Amino acid sequence: MTVGSVPLNTGAQLPLFGLGTWQVKDETELTVALRAALDAGYRLIDTAHLYQNEHIIGNVLHEYISSGKIKREELFITSKLPFVAHAPEDVHDCVESQLKALQLDYIDLYLIHCPCPFKHQDGSLLPLLQDGKLVFDEVTSHMDTWKELEKLYNAKKLRALGVSNFSGKQLQELYDQATVKPSNIQVECHIYWPQESLRALCKKLGVTFTAYAPLGSPGRKAARPDGVWPEGDPLLEPVVQQLAAKYHKTAAQILIRHLTQHGISAIPKSISPDRIVENISTFDFNLSDEDMHALDTVPTRTRLFLFDFAVGHPLFPHDDVDTATPRSGLRLH
Template sequence: MSKTASYLTQTLTLNTGASIPIVGLGVFASRDPSVQAQATPWVLTALQAGYRHIDTAWIYGTEKPVGDAIKASGIPREQLFITTKLPWNHTQRVQWSIDQSLKNAGLDYFDLYLMHWPHSVHFDENEPRPRNPDGQLKLDDTVDFNHTWAEMEKALASGKVRAIGLSNFSIKTLEKLFTTAKVTPAMLQIELHPYLAQNDLLEYCRKKGILVTAYAPTGYSTVRDDPSVGQIAQKHGVTPTQVILSWHVARGAVVIPKSADAQRQIENSQLLTLDPEDTRVIDALDRNERVCNKPDEHGNVWAWSMDRLGWAS
């Protein structure tokens, strides 16, 4: 029987010198605003269980519930690591968007601010996912992510965000970013799990000094129910989720599992050291399969082709 240990106090160091807890709580709740508004109690149970790293985003509609939970917890701000993300429809108004997010959360600064997607989307105050008549996302290609990144670099200087990074970028889009970037991103947040190991991208980030956060880290029931993962879990007397999250942290990734359940929040923070043969079995599950942001029937992910995203295999 392997022993689990709490990873809630374990940290990694960003290229800014700041520490980030390896295990955080993901706070994507739902596209339904009434469900989003109900996130406060379960963010609070996570904080009470010892989580100090919270991952939210403007587009999740959970910045306010997160801020309310922080207030209710009484935990001093400096003990927390809070990440939020610039939505794709705010690429023309980055400083305004940061001020909105700070106001939503009732905070003075964010520890990490990510560009949520390389896309730029038409601004519509009431609709963050506006569509063209053909149903595709209404892109605004007058702005590119190099320009958005320059705006985020300015925000870093303002002190309102202490580190800046990216989400959903690839080696291809990172290479384009580096043609103009003055600041190396501190973090890349990507979909990552045993069915989508992204070894080349992890190696690229390691060489550049960019930490990686795994989103959809459990791989949902698709990966959690994989028989090989189940056998390893049984061998160690833990759950499949604990096996998967342990695999991530051994690879040096930060994980942000979302759970609204107090017991599962604790489960997701109690991880173990896998045996080398377990790691070999899990590594062999890689099949370049996305379970979260999958291509649609046109082969696009939010109106960008897999090639444009740099996600084509």
């Protein structure tokens, strides 16, 4: 399956489809999933320091590159800076540890995972807790962190820079001040939370757009079973089911194609080899303009991920880009 791409402002090409790896820490499960994905034609792999699986991904990438199955330049690896490593003195060592885990000389796209920095314990990047809560880093600004990332970009350790879970206002402020302009933003995006205002800003700025939870992340509640999660399942939306029958595709394939036809890169997570192959099999058909409009205008508007741990932080992103649903907080993906 040939996957389309969109150009970054660096000149590189961002695949419109890839494999998300959030919540997958089991070495056997992730190894099987990655092999299935790479064999099926996936070239974009999305991970993060927070996911605690970069070393597993690194082993599989080394296997495929060293055997000649895949060339390094054919791959597009995205990873992210944890919220406890925003302080300038922590950025370089964190990135170097991620490169070592991934067994790579460079990362294709590197994102600030969360707009809110927190403190870490002495001698490690484990979060510092006080009375059971994360401790805010109220000193480090986005530009403090970004300037360190720019040094790693200039050293060619990071080939493109971006952000995740930032608001439109925060993205604009960073863009205006940055020497190396952000290339990408990764946020929750699906038919229930289409991020239209943020997407319009990104188009204006020339920033590419990546959707996490493109299927609504049906397994999201496993991340914290005792947490409060908004209800919503785009896979069961009636119009999605109707279009799946019309095009002889699955509901997941309809949701993925809807995003990629908009030029949005989608990164659904799966550990099932069959689902992994199914999810990438979406570039052999196009939704009609009428059907795209039907998906664009689904009446439900709700976030499925909330970031409540960061409420009260001075850099908490208060300006919602889609305001149909009140924002009660954030939960990091």
